[in-house]
Amino acid sequence: MTAAPAAVGTLDATTPAPSVPAAGVEESWRAVAATAAAAGRPLAELPPPADRTPAQRQAAEEAKAAARGLRARFLAEHVEAVYDRLTAGRTRQPRLADLVDAAARVFTGLVPDAARLADERARPQAAKEGHEIDQGIFAGAVLGSPTAGRHLMASMRRPTERALALRAEFARTGRLDLGSVLLTRDGVAAHLTLTREDCLNAEDDRQVDDMEAAVDLALLDPDVRVGVIRGGTMSHPRYRGRRVFSAGINLRSLHAGGISLVDFLLRRELGYLSKLVRGLTPDADAAWHVTAVEKPWAAAVDTFAIGGGCQILLTVDHVIAASDAYVSLPAAKEGIVPGVGNLRLTRAAGPRVARQIILQGRRLWATEPAARLLVDEVVEPDRVDAAVAAAVNRLAGDAVLANRRMLHVAEEPTDVLREYLAEFAVRQALRLYSADVLDKVGRFSAGRP
Known part of the structure; x- marks a missing residue:
C-alpha cells in the first residue's frame, strides 16, 4: 500500500x-x-x-x-x-x-x-x-x-483558449482591453495595467481570468521581451487620480460567495502566477532545448500592494516602488492562507520578517530598510515611469532569460512548489469555511470599498 x-x-x-x-x-x-x-x-x-x-x-x-x-x-x-x-x-x-x-x-x-x-x-x-x-x-x-x-x-501552464483566440488581434494592434486588465505593447515591453477602479484592483474570479489571458499574450508575443505589471488610476474618492497596485482579495466577493477554490484560489497559483515564474509549457513540436516560453517581469507599486498584490511582487524579477507606497500580506487578519506567499516570502525576507508580515500583519513601507528585501528600487512617485523604462532596458538583455531560469531552479524547485500546493489545496479549502473567516469577511466587506 x-x-x-x-x-x-x-x-x-x-x-x-x-x-x-x-x-x-x-x-x-x-x-x-x-x-x-x-x-x-x-x-x-x-x-x-x-x-x-x-x-x-x-x-x-x-x-x-x-x-x-x-x-x-x-x-x-x-x-x-x-x-x-x-x-x-x-x-x-x-x-x-x-x-x-x-x-x-x-x-x-x-x-x-x-x-x-x-x-x-x-x-x-x-x-x-x-x-x-x-x-x-x-x-x-x-x-x-x-x-x-x-x-x-x-x-x-499551457496558454488559455481565450489567449489563443486573442493572439492575432494583439499581434496586430498591440492593445487589448480585457476588462480588468489593459494590455499594451510599447517597444519590447508588454504593459499589464490593472484597471479595476471600482474595487482598488481587488482580485476576484474575473480578474484572475483577465490576468492569465494577459500574461499568456505577453509570453506568446515574439516582439515582447519584458513584461511590466502596474496598477491603473483609481476613481475611488480616497484615491481618485492616484495609481493603486492592488488591494488583495476582494472580500466583498468572498462574503457574497463569489470567490471559488478552483477558479480563483487554485487557478491563480497554478495559472498566471506560475506562468510569471516558470513561463508557458511549450508545444510538443518545440525545439529540444526549449523547456518553457518565458520572459522576465517587472512590477511597479504605487500606493500599496496588499495581499495578492504582494504575492505578485514575489514572482517577478524586479520591483519598483514609489517612496510613499507600502506592501503587506495580512493573511492572519483575513483568516486565509496567502497562496504561495508563505513559501516565497520566507525565501525572500527570511523567517522572522515573514512571520511578522503574515502572522502579525506588519506593513512594510517602501522607505523602511526591511522593504529592500521585497523591493529592488525606491523612487519618488513622479520618477516611477522613468524607473520602469530603465528596468525594461536592463531586463531585455540577451543572457537574462538563461540566468533567471537557473535562479528559479535554485530558489523554487518544481517538486517543492508541488508539495506546498498539495497541502495548500486542503488548508485553503478548510479556511474558506472556517467560522472565523465567515465572520471576518462579513465585517471587512461592510467596511471596505
Missing part, C-alpha cells in the same frame, strides 16, 4: 486506508462511494446551513467529516489511477476546472457535480455547505502525487 500524500493523510492520519478490490479504479470507487454516501446522508435531513442550531451544525460536520475521510483515503490509495483514467493515461492535458468536472462525472460522489456547485455559488459564503472542500481534497491528492502533480502543473 502506498503512503498517503501529506495533504490528504493529515486529514485523518490515524485511520488506515481500507483494502480495495483489485478491480478497475471505477469499480473500486463504487465500492467506497456507497459507504461515503451513507455517511453523508444525515445532511439531507437537516435545514440549510444558516438555519441550523449548534447541535445540528455539529451533526452536519460529523457527517461531512466521515464522508470526506472515506474519499481522502480512497484518493491516497488510488489517485494516480484516478488521474490516469481522467486524462487517458496523461495523453490529455485538462485544466484543473475540467479535471474536477470530469471527476464528478466519472467518479460520482468523489467531488461535487456541476448542479451542486451551481447551487452553492448562488449562496453567500456563510450559507454554503462547503462542498468545495471535497475539491480541495481531490486537488491536494493529485498535486501530492509526483506523477499526476507534475502533469497537472504542466497542463495549467
Whole structure:
C-alpha cells in the first residue's frame, strides 16, 4: 500500500486506508462511494446551513467529516489511477476546472457535480455547505502525487483558449482591453495595467481570468521581451487620480460567495502566477532545448500592494516602488492562507520578517530598510515611469532569460512548489469555511470599498 500524500493523510492520519478490490479504479470507487454516501446522508435531513442550531451544525460536520475521510483515503490509495483514467493515461492535458468536472462525472460522489456547485455559488459564503472542500481534497491528492502533480502543473501552464483566440488581434494592434486588465505593447515591453477602479484592483474570479489571458499574450508575443505589471488610476474618492497596485482579495466577493477554490484560489497559483515564474509549457513540436516560453517581469507599486498584490511582487524579477507606497500580506487578519506567499516570502525576507508580515500583519513601507528585501528600487512617485523604462532596458538583455531560469531552479524547485500546493489545496479549502473567516469577511466587506 502506498503512503498517503501529506495533504490528504493529515486529514485523518490515524485511520488506515481500507483494502480495495483489485478491480478497475471505477469499480473500486463504487465500492467506497456507497459507504461515503451513507455517511453523508444525515445532511439531507437537516435545514440549510444558516438555519441550523449548534447541535445540528455539529451533526452536519460529523457527517461531512466521515464522508470526506472515506474519499481522502480512497484518493491516497488510488489517485494516480484516478488521474490516469481522467486524462487517458496523461495523453490529455485538462485544466484543473475540467479535471474536477470530469471527476464528478466519472467518479460520482468523489467531488461535487456541476448542479451542486451551481447551487452553492448562488449562496453567500456563510450559507454554503462547503462542498468545495471535497475539491480541495481531490486537488491536494493529485498535486501530492509526483506523477499526476507534475502533469497537472504542466497542463495549467499551457496558454488559455481565450489567449489563443486573442493572439492575432494583439499581434496586430498591440492593445487589448480585457476588462480588468489593459494590455499594451510599447517597444519590447508588454504593459499589464490593472484597471479595476471600482474595487482598488481587488482580485476576484474575473480578474484572475483577465490576468492569465494577459500574461499568456505577453509570453506568446515574439516582439515582447519584458513584461511590466502596474496598477491603473483609481476613481475611488480616497484615491481618485492616484495609481493603486492592488488591494488583495476582494472580500466583498468572498462574503457574497463569489470567490471559488478552483477558479480563483487554485487557478491563480497554478495559472498566471506560475506562468510569471516558470513561463508557458511549450508545444510538443518545440525545439529540444526549449523547456518553457518565458520572459522576465517587472512590477511597479504605487500606493500599496496588499495581499495578492504582494504575492505578485514575489514572482517577478524586479520591483519598483514609489517612496510613499507600502506592501503587506495580512493573511492572519483575513483568516486565509496567502497562496504561495508563505513559501516565497520566507525565501525572500527570511523567517522572522515573514512571520511578522503574515502572522502579525506588519506593513512594510517602501522607505523602511526591511522593504529592500521585497523591493529592488525606491523612487519618488513622479520618477516611477522613468524607473520602469530603465528596468525594461536592463531586463531585455540577451543572457537574462538563461540566468533567471537557473535562479528559479535554485530558489523554487518544481517538486517543492508541488508539495506546498498539495497541502495548500486542503488548508485553503478548510479556511474558506472556517467560522472565523465567515465572520471576518462579513465585517471587512461592510467596511471596505
